[in-house]
Amino acid sequence: MRSTSCETTAVRSVIRAIDLLRTLNQRSISTIDMLHCQTRLPKATIMRMMRTLEECGLVKHAPQHGAYYLTSGVLALSHGYHSEPLVVEAATPCMDELTRRIKWPVAVAMLDELSMVVRYSTIPLSPLALRHSTLNVCLSLASRAIGRAYLAHCSVEQQDALIAALASSDRDEDALAKDAAAMRDVLDDVRAKGFATRDTRFWPATNTIAVPVFDRDGVACALGMTYFASTMTPEQAITRHLDDLQGAAADIGARLQAMQATAARPAI
Numbered sequence: 001m002r003s004t005s006c007e008t009t010a011v012r013s014v015i016r017a018i019d020l021l022r023t024l025n026q027r028s029i030s031t032i033d034m035l036h037c038q039t040r041l042p043k044a045t046i047m048r049m050m051r052t053l054e055e056c057g058l059v060k061h062a063p064q065h066g067a068y069y070l071t072s073g074v075l076a077l078s079h080g081y082h083s084e085p086l087v088v089e090a091a092t093p094c095m096d097e098l099t100r101r102i103k104w105p106v107a108v109a110m111l112d113e114l115s116m117v118v119r120y121s122t123i124p125l126s127p128l129a130l131r132h133s134t135l136n137v138c139l140s141l142a143s144r145a146i147g148r149a150y151l152a153h154c155s156v157e158q159q160d161a162l163i164a165a166l167a168s169s170d171r172d173e174d175a176l177a178k179d180a181a182a183m184r185d186v187l188d189d190v191r192a193k194g195f196a197t198r199d200t201r202f203w204p205a206t207n208t209i210a211v212p213v214f215d216r217d218g219v220a221c222a223l224g225m226t227y228f229a230s231t232m233t234p235e236q237a238i239t240r241h242l243d244d245l246q247g248a249a250a251d252i253g254a255r256l257q258a259m260q261a262t263a264a265r266p267a268i
Helices: 002-024 033-041 043-055 074-080 084-102 145-152 155-166 172-178 180-193 234-264
Strands: 059-061 067-070 105-114 115-121 139-141 206-215 218-228
Touching: 002 033, 002 043, 002 059, 002 067, 033 043, 043 059, 043 139, 067 145, 084 105, 084 115, 084 218, 084 234, 105 145, 115 145, 139 145, 145 180, 145 206, 145 218, 155 172, 155 180, 172 180, 206 234, 218 234
Parallel strands: none
Antiparallel strands: 059 067, 105 115, 105 218, 115 139, 206 218
């Protein structure tokens, strides 16, 4: 029974520490009073845990009395992990700035099994969005611009595996993958041009141009701009906005790689 009690206490302490870290992450600087109000933990408990976290190099005491902030040491906790949260963090400011400038909504999507899944979209910032939201929408690797932009820049081994798996899909949007040669012709064209467009048979009211985003290991995600098909032809969209989209993708990639380098840096 004593062992069970100790294990329970230990788990509760870990949960409290994680809650504190999450709460600290909500603002640049937090006071003990703020942390107490949000977590409902006793102030004495918070102070003990903050001292422990400070010794671990995860938080630092701010000049203000009783205030703390997270240090870059927390990035070491994500060493080797560069998936959704890091990509969204790297992409958000670049995407927001792009939509404020060109008005059209942009989205970033990541591979999830046999689809690209939208992880962040600037639809709320765009006056030209057709849909209310595309978060967590699954996009075909075979027919959607974002899917093609990602698949075209995968390693040969990953590309072959994904095309073979897509060939077994019963979704209409994945049908092109049943003809491996035709699928590869499309991907070769995307890779040569540096951007992808959507198969216009699907969702003809809009169209998308998309480009890959690279991290330190290769293609990490894809960035796409969607526009009304009635307002621009694909050629016009490419002429007007491809440079903007590629510039944003390069900025996101640079931010993502910098974050990965920071996370990989050994703690001192």
